[in-house]
Amino acid sequence: MTEYFLQAFIYLAAAVIAVPIAKKLGLGSVLGYLIAGVIIGPVTHLVGQETATIQHFAEFGVVMMLFLVGLELAPSMLWQMRNRLFGLGGLQVVISTGLVACIALLFEQPWSVALAIGLIFSLSSTAIVLQTFNEKGLSNTEGGRNAFSVLLMQDIAVIPMLAFIPMLALPDLVAAAEGLQSSAEHHEQLNLVAHLPTWAYAIAILASIGGVIVLGHFLSRPLFHYVASSGLREIFVATALLLVVGIAALMSLVGLSPALGTFLAGVVLANSEFRHELESNIEPFKGLLLGLFFITVGAGINFEILANQALVIGLLTLAVIVVKASVLWGLAVMFRIKNSNRWLFSLSLAQAGEFGFVLLSFSVQQHVIPTDVATILQLVVALSMFLTPVLFILFEHVIMPRYQADTSNQSYDDIGHSASVIIAGIGRFGQIVNRLLVANGVKTVVLDHEASQVENLRKIEIQSYFGDATRPDLLHTAGIENAKLLIVAIDNREQAIELIKYVKHTYPKVKILARAFDKGHNYELLQAGADYTVNETYFSALELGAEAMTELGFHPFETEQKKYAFCQTEAAASNQLYQQWLGGSEGQKFDPNYRKLFMQMEESIKQAMQRDRMDKHDGAERGWTPPPKNYEKGFD
Amino acid sequence: MSANQVRKKILLLFAHPSQKRSEVNLPMFELAKSLDFVTCVDLYSEYPRHHININREQQRLVDHDIVIFQFPFYWYSTPSLLKEWQDLVLEYNFAYGPDGTALHGKTLICALSAGGAEQAYRADGYNHFTVRELLQPLEQTARLTGMRYLPPFAIFSSRSTECQRQQHLANWRKLLEALSFELINDDKVAELTTINDALPALPNLASMAV
Numbered sequence: 074m075t076e077y078f079l080q081a082f083i084y085l086a087a088a089v090i091a092v093p094i095a096k097k098l099g100l101g102s103v104l105g106y107l108i109a110g111v112i113i114g115p116v117t118h119l120v121g122q123e124t125a126t127i128q129h130f131a132e133f134g135v136v137m138m139l140f141l142v143g144l145e146l147a148p149s150m151l152w153q154m155r156n157r158l159f160g161l162g163g164l165q166v167v168i169s170t171g172l173v174a175c176i177a178l179l180f181e182q183p184w185s186v187a188l189a190i191g192l193i194f195s196l197s198s199t200a201i202v203l204q205t206f207n208e209k210g211l212s213n214t215e216g217g218r219n220a221f222s223v224l225l226m227q228d229i230a231v232i233p234m235l236a237f238i239p240m241l242a243l244p245d246l247v248a249a250a251e252g253l254q255s256s257a258e259h260h261e262q263l264n265l266v267a268h269l270p271t272w273a274y275a276i277a278i279l280a281s282i283g284g285v286i287v288l289g290h291f292l293s294r295p296l297f298h299y300v301a302s303s304g305l306r307e308i309f310v311a312t313a314l315l316l317v318v319g320i321a322a323l324m325s326l327v328g329l330s331p332a333l334g335t336f337l338a339g340v341v342l343a344n345s346e347f348r349h350e351l352e353s354n355i356e357p358f359k360g361l362l363l364g365l366f367f368i369t370v371g372a373g374i375n376f377e378i379l380a381n382q383a384l385v386i387g388l389l390t391l392a393v394i395v396v397k398a399s400v401l402w403g404l405a406v407m408f409r410i411k412n413s414n415r416w417l418f419s420l421s422l423a424q425a426g427e428f429g430f431v432l433l434s435f436s437v438q439q440h441v442i443p444t445d446v447a448t449i450l451q452l453v454v455a456l457s458m459f460l461t462p463v464l465f466i467l468f469e470h471v472i473m474p475r476y477q478a479d480t481s482n483q484s485y486d487d488i489g490h491s492a493s494v495i496i497a498g499i500g501r502f503g504q505i506v507n508r509l510l511v512a513n514g515v516k517t518v519v520l521d522h523e524a525s526q527v528e529n530l531r532k533i534e535i536q537s538y539f540g541d542a543t544r545p546d547l548l549h550t551a552g553i554e555n556a557k558l559l560i561v562a563i564d565n566r567e568q569a570i571e572l573i574k575y576v577k578h579t580y581p582k583v584k585i586l587a588r589a590f591d592k593g594h595n596y597e598l599l600q601a602g603a604d605y606t607v608n609e610t611y612f613s614a615l616e617l618g619a620e621a622m623t624e625l626g627f628h629p630f631e632t633e634q635k636k637y638a639f640c641q642t643e644a645a646a647s648n649q650l651y652q653q654w655l656g657g658s659e660g661q662k663f664d665p666n667y668r669k670l671f672m673q674m675e676e677s678i679k680q681a682m683q684r685d686r687m688d689k690h691d692g693a694e695r696g697w698t699p700p701p702k703n704y705e706k707g708f709d
Numbered sequence: 710m711s712a713n714q715v716r717k718k719i720l721l722l723f724a725h726p727s728q729k730r731s732e733v734n735l736p737m738f739e740l741a742k743s744l745d746f747v748t749c750v751d752l753y754s755e756y757p758r759h760h761i762n763i764n765r766e767q768q769r770l771v772d773h774d775i776v777i778f779q780f781p782f783y784w785y786s787t788p789s790l791l792k793e794w795q796d797l798v799l800e801y802n803f804a805y806g807p808d809g810t811a812l813h814g815k816t817l818i819c820a821l822s823a824g825g826a827e828q829a830y831r832a833d834g835y836n837h838f839t840v841r842e843l844l845q846p847l848e849q850t851a852r853l854t855g856m857r858y859l860p861p862f863a864i865f866s867s868r869s870t871e872c873q874r875q876q877h878l879a880n881w882r883k884l885l886e887a888l889s890f891e892l893i894n895d896d897k898v899a900e901l902t903t904i905n906d907a908l909p910a911l912p913n914l915a916s917m918a919v
Contacts, residue, residue, distance in 0.1 A: 637760050700801040 143339020
């Protein structure tokens with residue numbers, strides 16, 4: 074037991090130290106994990122033999138990652154992006170695979186190995202590139218958006234690759250492996266279908282894929298509803314894990330890739346209201362396990378080989394980058410991506426990616442690529458990833474300045490459409506806010522912790538998600554970093570205040586508009602950092618009061634003016650009251666001074682109301698003022 | 710005139726209820742915003758509910774020497790908010806009456822855009838009157854409040870001719886510069902239908918705006 078604790082400690086400590094430093098240096102977290110692995114593995118030898126065992130465990134992170142990739146892929150979005158996705162992304166994968174495979178053939182590799190290598194190197198690093206785009210604010214440039222479609226296509230392409238690569242197995246390697254296996258301990262995996270005839274095997278596979286889709290579509294939502302209504306967070310997390318683990322197990326049992334199964338389940342659930350909640354629950358597990366995976370890759374790097382073959386590895390890396398960048402450049406020309414965006418697109422995706430590691434270790438397991446070749450390739454993948462920040466620096470400091478002039482006068486996007494608004498709480502209040510915004514073409518993301526509420530809204534096609542908006546990770550998946558506004562309309566007073574405090578502190582750029590229950594709450598929200606607040610009952614009560622005045626015989630236009638004067642006086646006095654309230658002693662916010670001020674406010678409103686229009690110029694508001702009687706005698 | 714002569718301060722009151730559709734007025738307003746001697750007020754943005762803050766508006770008038778009403782010509786007059794502004798802000802004993810001298814000696818000019826062609830705004834055109842004639846209520850308002858009134862700065866056929874817009878913007882800038890340096894000679898412009906005709910004779914002042 075002690076041993077496990079020690080090892081866990083070493084892995085975690087390495088990650089905790091190395092990853093933040095790497096991120097600070099602009100290298101990204103993937104490289105951070107790799108560096109951590111290199112340090113605890115080949116450099117200090119704190120860990121050694123067990124990396125291979127841990128790697129199996131860590132590969133579950135990849136399974137989860139594909140589940141999350143699936144969750145992101147709502148079929149409607151894929152359809153919208155189809156041209157870029159399959160045209161640009163598809164061509165990139167095919168052409169890069171072909172060219173890299175040709176190079177591998179030049180090194181006298183068998184065609185099957187060459188093809189596998191081509192597939193591995195056609196992929197780029199989603200993790201590094203997207204993170205860098207976010208950090209440097211390049212996500213919404215034309216180059217950034219196109220790069221995103223290519224990365225998405227690559228992530229999708231991993232699925233068929235995982236299915237295809239085992240068919241490339243080398244007979245020699247398989248035989249050698251079988252020899253080893255029979256002499257070593259019996260290690261066969263549990264497999265239900267191994268001894269079935271082919272037709273039954275096919276049926277079993279189809280049945281399980283169909284099962285995942287059908288059950289995912291029909292059973293998962295009632296299940297999540299049931300669990301969500303219990304209000305137990307950890308059970309929801311357990312359910313999410315159960316889903317992923319269950320599907321992975323089912324797929325292994327019928328001899329399919331677990332990653333494929335969870336990816337499918339992800340796609341099935343992409344339109345569900347639980348998507349954000351699932352994402353934020355699985356995300357930390359995926360992050361840690363994937364991190365663990367990269368650490369094991371780093372720990373497995375063979376420095377002896379790196380030293381012996383430094384020149385070959387360096388040249389191969391350079392070749393990979395040049396080949397990939399040229400393919401991307403060609404495609405950019407074909408798809409009319411221009412100027413600095415063409416450079417950004419070509420340079421940002423020129424490295425090999427984390428899926429390269431995954432496919433490499435998978436290929437070795439499946440006896441497709443010999444271990445010695447894989448070791449070298451692993452170093453090439455890692456080195457090309459290490460060089461990515463260099464390429465970005467090249468782009469930023471050498472290429473961007475040359476195009477600065479022509480990017481400056483580009484028109485920016487329409488206000489309403491690029492801005493996204495997060496609405497926390499979609500009850501009686503939030504719904505109206507949302508309807509107004511959506512009716513005007515503003516993109517909103519709606520969060521609510523009532524599953525039934527969310528479901529009702531989804532029935533009338535309002536984009537809404539189940540989840541507790543006060544949780545940072547859910548806000549993160551809802552896209553708070555890029556949101557322009559956060560509208561707080563949740564039912565719980567204290568949570569509303571906490572939420573505002575958190576968002577104002579962590580994302581100071583996001584404007585916060587909040588609904589208050591009463592005056593005291595209003596002030597608390599302002600103090601917490603809300604930019605605009607409104608009392609939920611104020612304006613509707615004002616409308617009703619005005620209607621009453623009109624009913625009593627006031628002229629409707631006079632009523633309107635009185636109402637406005639009331640509002641103005643109230644607003645001015647309220648600001649004064651707020652200052653008073655701020656000064657009030659903690660815990661006793663409505664101290665006697667405040668009460669006195671409140672009475673004063675009521676008095677001044679009364680005065681404003683009763684003041685005749687003829688009275689002089691200090692009213693908060695006055696309507697048209699007639700000149701005094703007989704004033705025309707003053708003129709000649 | 711010299712480059713360090715003190716400029717007169719201009720108050721530009723812009724009234725346009727449909728700025729999304731604006732093709733001439735918005736560029737004019739943006740241009741004016743870039744000049745530090747012009748205070749630019751977007752009335753419809755400041756008072757979207759037509760509740761005009763009279764005190765603030767009167768203070769603005771007091772603080773400036775030249776007032777420009779900029780608006781698209783709606784039914785031979787100003788958009789409704791600018792009329793509301795006149796109704797409320799030009800109060801007895803502020804703008805007129807025995808103590809109403811706050812505007813004495815200031816200048817009022819309209820800058821308007823008209824969709825119809827210039828030929829239509831003539832005695833023999835289908836609008837029968839010139840823009841100057843149609844704006845007579847404002848001219849008289851200026852007279853009653855002791856302001857100096859200048860003929861309007863106008864663009865015609867404003868929704869159909871692309872090429873005259875650049876020229877109009879250049880003229881607009883020239884006009885603002887000339888107003889701020891008091892280069893407009895009342896005798897020369899008094900009888901003009903629009904002040905546009907007086908602009909070619911003025912020196913180009915953009916280079917002086919250092």
